[in-house]
Amino acid sequence: MTEIKSKEYLRHLAHQCMFDCSDDELDEIQEEFMILEKQMELLNQVDTEGVEPMVYPFEMETTFLRMDEVVNVLSEEEALANAAKTKNGHILVPKVVR
Amino acid sequence: MIEKLRNDVAHAKENVQQAIDLAHKIQPKINAVVTFVDPSEQLAHLDEVKNGLMAGVPIALKDNVNTKGIRTTASSKILDNYVPVYNAHIVDLLKKQGAIYIAKASMDELAMGGSNLTAYTGPVANPWDTTRMSGGSSGGSAALVASGVVPFAIGSDTGDSVRKPAAFCGVVGVKPTYGRISRYGIIPYASSLDHVGYFTRNVKDACIGLEVLAGRDDRDMTSSNKEVPAFSSLLNASLKGKKIGIIKNVTDAIKNEATSKAFNELITKMKNEGAEIQEIEFDNALLRAILPTYYMIANCEATANHSNLDGIRFGEQEMGDSTEEVMINSRTKGFGLQVRKRFITGSYGLFVENQEKLFRKAQRVRRLIVEAMQKALQDVDCLIAPASSTIAPKIKGEKIDELMDEYLVAENFMVMGNFSGYPSMTLPMGFDQGCPLGVNITCKAFDEETMFNLGAGIENCTGLHDLVAEVE
Numbered sequence: 001m002t003e004i005k006s007k008e009y010l011r012h013l014a015h016q017c018m019f020d021c022s023d024d025e026l027d028e029i030q031e032e033f034m035i036l037e038k039q040m041e042l043l044n045q046v047d048t049e050g051v052e053p054m055v056y057p058f059e060m061e062t063t064f065l066r067m068d069e070v071v072n073v074l075s076e077e078e079a080l081a082n083a084a085k086t087k088n089g090h091i092l093v094p095k096v097v098r
Numbered sequence: 099m100i101e102k103l104r105n106d107v108a109h110a111k112e113n114v115q116q117a118i119d120l121a122h123k124i125q126p127k128i129n130a131v132v133t134f135v136d137p138s139e140q141l142a143h144l145d146e147v148k149n150g151l152m153a154g155v156p157i158a159l160k161d162n163v164n165t166k167g168i169r170t171t172a173s174s175k176i177l178d179n180y181v182p183v184y185n186a187h188i189v190d191l192l193k194k195q196g197a198i199y200i201a202k203a204s205m206d207e208l209a210m211g212g213s214n215l216t217a218y219t220g221p222v223a224n225p226w227d228t229t230r231m232s233g234g235s236s237g238g239s240a241a242l243v244a245s246g247v248v249p250f251a252i253g254s255d256t257g258d259s260v261r262k263p264a265a266f267c268g269v270v271g272v273k274p275t276y277g278r279i280s281r282y283g284i285i286p287y288a289s290s291l292d293h294v295g296y297f298t299r300n301v302k303d304a305c306i307g308l309e310v311l312a313g314r315d316d317r318d319m320t321s322s323n324k325e326v327p328a329f330s331s332l333l334n335a336s337l338k339g340k341k342i343g344i345i346k347n348v349t350d351a352i353k354n355e356a357t358s359k360a361f362n363e364l365i366t367k368m369k370n371e372g373a374e375i376q377e378i379e380f381d382n383a384l385l386r387a388i389l390p391t392y393y394m395i396a397n398c399e400a401t402a403n404h405s406n407l408d409g410i411r412f413g414e415q416e417m418g419d420s421t422e423e424v425m426i427n428s429r430t431k432g433f434g435l436q437v438r439k440r441f442i443t444g445s446y447g448l449f450v451e452n453q454e455k456l457f458r459k460a461q462r463v464r465r466l467i468v469e470a471m472q473k474a475l476q477d478v479d480c481l482i483a484p485a486s487s488t489i490a491p492k493i494k495g496e497k498i499d500e501l502m503d504e505y506l507v508a509e510n511f512m513v514m515g516n517f518s519g520y521p522s523m524t525l526p527m528g529f530d531q532g533c534p535l536g537v538n539i540t541c542k543a544f545d546e547e548t549m550f551n552l553g554a555g556i557e558n559c560t561g562l563h564d565l566v567a568e569v570e
Contacts, residue, residue, distance in 0.1 A: 010442060013442045014441075014442055014445075015426075017441040017444070018408070018426050028435070039390040040393075040394070042387045042389075043387050043391065048462035048463060051465055053458050053465065054517075056290050056320065057290070057518055063319045072184075072317065074183060081183050082179075082413070083410070084410070093421040094418065094423075
């Protein structure tokens with residue numbers, strides 16, 4: 001039986017992802033969550049007893065240990081190029097200790 | 099088309115300008131471009147790569163492909179001011195072969211969608227009928243190829259995001275095997291499902307595309323070491339003796355007569371050309387579980403992948419009194435509602451109490467779906483079905499019932515190609531109300547050679563290749 005998720009619960013999920021939603025948006029999400037949960041019930045129609053989770057399409061080794069050589073380096077200027085605020089080679093954020 | 103333009107490399111400047119002019123002309127009608135790229139620097143270096151497989155060929159890139167010095171937004175407000183400091187691996191490969199990128203194409207925000215209605219810059223219209231959607235998430239790329247602007251455009255495919263817009267726009271859409279093309283420098287959606295794909299207007303060009311893009315790249319840990327065949331010179335369109343498996347669950351779920359008619363006509367022609375046709379029926383419970391399996395896996399992975407979009411290191415920043423507040427404000431204002439909905443789904447699936455019953459359960463169902471595909475492909479060369487039950491829906495269309503088989507199975511079965519990583523492509527198969535209908539084929543892992551051969555055979559049966567929509 002699908003239960004209606006409360007707006008508080010949905011807002012909590014949003015906060016876990018570090019964003020907020022308006023009341024109107026939560027109304028819409030609440031409605032769509034009902035459908036989503038019904039779709040999720042379809043997973044239970046499949047017997048997965050003893051089946052291992054599949055994490056990637058091909059379970060073959062494509063990684064290896066490489067030599068510890070410096071490659072694909074970004075300069076300090078490049079690394080900071082997209083930050084909104086920088087100071088003395090660092091990214092600047094609001095004061096933590098006041 | 100690619101070969102023709104390549105052979106005309108002496109007039110590359112004019113050909114590129116023609117593409118740019120057309121893109122500008124139709125932009126107010128289809129809205130496919132996020133950023134126009136000035137090609138002068140690329141053209142200035144063309145002489146160094148004049149023998150390349152795409153020398154002087156104008157192309158477009160989906161806007162989730164990092165391009166050094168050129169704004170890359172993934173159609174999201176949060177990345178509106180993001181200018182990459184490096185190129186995606188495929189950009190370097192394309193440049194090495196002489197391709198000239200002229201535009202960064204619109205997409206569903208962060209590739210999360212199948213409509214291209216969620217782009218920060220607004221919906222992309224279908225070149226065949228501008229009241230209809232292009233499909234997504236690679237809708238801008240599909241529309242630019244379909245309207246004749248470029249013969250080749252990059253897309254990405256996490257859950258049919260190349261193959262569905264290809265069907266709606268009447269072009270060829272290729273999602274090769276997982277690992278064939280490096281994803282280094284592509285803004286991700288869900289790493290275990292993400293593929294780089296592309297659009298062309300015929301199968302021969304699709305072969306050339308994979309020759310340019312495929313191959314091992316150490317910077318993508320899932321990149322394959324498999325050798326890349328010379329697909330275009332190996333191309334053989336004969337269907338004689340080819341074993342084709344129709345996915346019966348999909349054809350049974352389709353209610354639209356025009357789609358069934360076009361598909362049945364194609365199958366008859368393939369049979370006449372010597373193909374051996376059989377129907378394959380999957381356990382319908384497995385196919386009905388495709389969409390929830392996809393939602394769970396994709397959105398849980400996306401929630402983790404996009405935690406770096408916080409307005410601190412890059413992207414649009416909103417003010418706040420603390421670092422945490424800056425992040426929350428930036429993400430609240432930076433992401434559209436559809437993206438936030440998907441993150442909420444991901445967050446839900448990753449809650450400790452839900453992890454086993456939803457996320458892990460979805461990963462177990464994924465394995466069963468892939469095993470069923472593997473079994474089916476033991477007896478046939480490819481699986482085939484209409485790529486969508488209808489032509490492209492209207493932009494301002496009615497809501498569909500998301501619990502019906504027509505939606506769950508017929509509109510979502512192509513995600514099986516993302517679960518399995520198997521190569522899959524869509525081609526035009528007919529028209530309804532003046533808009534294209536597509537057919538999809540899926541083959542065994544790393545057997546793109548067979549996929550292209552079958553694609554060429556289908557192209558011969560339909561006679562539908564090099565289609566160009568006149569945008570009105």
